[in-house]
Amino acid sequence: MSKRHGASTRTNTVRSGVEVLRSQSMTTLDRVRELDELFIKQKLNWIANEYQVSTVGSDGASAGDPLCFVRQKRLKIREEINFYADEAQKDVVLRLKSKKIFEFRGRTEVQLPDGTVIGQLQKVFGRSLLRSSWEVMDAAGTVVATAQEQSLPLAILRRIWGMLPYVGDIPFFIPFHFDIAIDGKTVGSYRRPMGLADRYLLDLKGDPERRIDRRVAMAFTIALDALQDR
Numbered sequence: 001m002s003k004r005h006g007a008s009t010r011t012n013t014v015r016s017g018v019e020v021l022r023s024q025s026m027t028t029l030d031r032v033r034e035l036d037e038l039f040i041k042q043k044l045n046w047i048a049n050e051y052q053v054s055t056v057g058s059d060g061a062s063a064g065d066p067l068c069f070v071r072q073k074r075l076k077i078r079e080e081i082n083f084y085a086d087e088a089q090k091d092v093v094l095r096l097k098s099k100k101i102f103e104f105r106g107r108t109e110v111q112l113p114d115g116t117v118i119g120q121l122q123k124v125f126g127r128s129l130l131r132s133s134w135e136v137m138d139a140a141g142t143v144v145a146t147a148q149e150q151s152l153p154l155a156i157l158r159r160i161w162g163m164l165p166y167v168g169d170i171p172f173f174i175p176f177h178f179d180i181a182i183d184g185k186t187v188g189s190y191r192r193p194m195g196l197a198d199r200y201l202l203d204l205k206g207d208p209e210r211r212i213d214r215r216v217a218m219a220f221t222i223a224l225d226a227l228q229d230r
Contacts, residue, residue, distance in 0.1 A: 028067060028093045032067060035055065037056040037202060041198070048071055049072035054066050079097065081222060096227075107122040119139060123227070127148070145211070148178060148179055178190040
């Protein structure tokens with residue numbers, strides 16, 4: 001085999017690998033873009049935060065088909081959470097990454113594998129003193145939707161619980177729910193069913209025009225758990 005032919009073969013192999021990765025990414029994300037509901041479950045792992053994102057089962061309260069496997073890297077200067085196409089965690093299809101090394105506003109970008117920004121998420125700290133509040137933005141930083149804890153009494157109770165000596169170290173098992181709104185109108189919800197396991201249901205059926213990019217919405221479901229207390 002000539003050197004030129006060998007180089008050509010290697011180039012074609014690399015190109016083929018990139019095309020396969022792109023195909024896998026698009027297959028996963030294209031499916032997510034068509035969904036109005038997602039089921040999220042945190043996996044038990046003492047080393048890192050891991051989640052599985054799935055469709056919602058036929059009973060409306062359990063996991064259906066797996067979509068993404070998520071892992072939050074620990075001890076990084078810039079927060080980074082990767083979404084993988086399968087449990088082997090080889091192919092990244094989406095990424096959550098803090099916009100700056102020291103991002104005091106808590107703004108996080110939703111990126112495709114090549115670094116393209118498709119949305120941004122930001123916790124609104126002023127409004128979050130009593131009830132956690134978030135903004136979901138497009139790639140340019142324009143607010144598309146907002147999310148706020150549904151119950152003010154429960155939000156206050158959670159904060160009091162966290163401040164109690166010793167007791168605050170015990171997980172607070174009362175579920176919290178978020179209302180998701182566009183232009184002040186509630187279009188969806190994010191709720192944690194009662195139970196010991198961290199499980200969440202996202203419902204955006206009130207947004208049939210899909211003004212909220214479902215890929216960004218999927219990233220948001222993880223941020224609401226992994227980044228909620230930051």
